Amino acid sequence: MLNRDPNGIFDITIIGAGPTGLFAAFYAGLREMSTKVVEALPEPGGQLAVLYPEKMIYDVPGHPKILAQDLVRLLVEQCSLFQPEFVYGTRIDTLTRADVAGEQVWRLGTATEAHYSRTVLISAGIGAFAPSKIERPGIIEHEGHGVHYFVKDKRPFRGKRVLIVGGGDTAVDWCLNLKDWAKSITLIHRRDQFRAHESSLAALRASGVPMLTFWELKRVWGEPEVQGATIYENRTGEERDLEVDAVLINIGFKAALGPIESWGLDLADVRHLRVDGFMRTNLEGVYAAGDIAAVEGSEPLNLIVTGFGQAAIAANAAKRAIDPKSRLFPGHSSELKL
């Protein structure tokens, strides 16, 4: 719903455009709330867009299987029906109270701007993303020139010799996903134990992709594009030069809540905000849903479908908070004449 507030105050501002935030934007629109979605990344989708856009998801109701990036596209299409305002590439750093034309509202601040809102939904997942990096010569310098942390698009890897670093699901899955696409794949991992699923590992072992355990990345070279990498055996110190065109580093992400920790919210643990059954945090008018939320008396179940349910509860609870005459129950969408 377009915001017609003369002071630019929104009924709800959603922090994070992952699946939870996008579906919350749909429900908020359905409830005729003016809605803004603020996302740190330059695009929507959260973990689906950043970590596994080209993977199939099998546990979204009504979709026997769906590509992660297709689910994001459909979620954006679904909420766009109500024209929420999207603000990308903007990380919210502060959350404070403010008086705007005599109305007490929330002020969501960045270093350069402020957004004002009657209610706030924090659907910030595991926090704003920052991939873990390896601080060795030539690596950071080759970002954008053959050193990657994400695979947003498989095309840059077509016909390339690729070195993949890591031992978790992401590294192993990309070995499998790219093996028939790239010219060659080599996996190095600093230990001989992998955190990846046993079935993915078994598939990788059967695929013939070289898996070098106890090997680490020492240096990346090439001018300006990557032409090779030096790796070393971390027990013996033996070094090897590999001629590669691309290096994909999948050694995890820093997943701290970052600025959110300082907003005065009750934390259930280092990664979760404590909420009640209506997804209310301890701050009035501030809700949390999805991977970031821990419902009191329960345990977080970090799945897309959990976030969808919590998004619906939070948006409807926020509606009732700003309009106490309205019901929590939104009515059935099947009754809408769209």
Ligand SMILES: Cc1cc2nc3c(=O)[nH]c(=O)nc-3n(C[C@H](O)[C@H](O)[C@H](O)COP(=O)(O)OP(=O)(O)OC[C@H]3O[C@@H](n4cnc5c(N)ncnc54)[C@H](O)[C@@H]3O)c2cc1C
């Ligand atoms: C490899 C992998 C495979 C998975 N497969 C499945 C699966 O098959 N099925 C399933 O159900 N789940 C799966 N999951 C889990 C699923 O992706 C998460 O449960 C889901 O993404 C949580 O959605 P969310 O919207 O709560 O958070 P996220 O997807 O993490 O989105 C949060 C967004 O908030 C943004 N943000 C954070 N802080 C700020 C800030 N201060 N200001 C502005 N923006 C901010 C972030 O940039 C991010 O875009 C998988 C996860 C991974 C890593």
